[in-house]
Amino acid sequence: MRITKYAKAITAAAVAAGGTVATAAADGVITGGEAWLIVGAFLGGLGLTWAVPNRTTSTASPEA
Template sequence: MKISAVWKAVASGVAAGAAAAVTAVQDGKVTPAEAVTIVLAILGAYGITWRVPNRTPTEGA
């Protein structure tokens, strides 16, 4: 299966943002600090995932 770097970064950003958002809404409201944490989690995941190259497929895989 070939996954482009863009979709890999989008998937990781969605996962990180969802995890941060679930934690933030545990008390029923999202504070500005929690919103910043959600945004930073998404951007951090995008940046880190974008920089890590996809593995080169081996023969016969």
């Protein structure tokens, strides 16, 4: 199964932002500072994951 680095990065960004939203919304209010943290988590997850290349595999030896 091939997953492009874009799908991998978007998924990582969504997970990072989702975890931050869950933590920020624990008290029922998301402040401006927490909103910036959510944006930062999304962009950080997106950028850092996109920068790491996927592992290359040879076609001669399929994974079990």
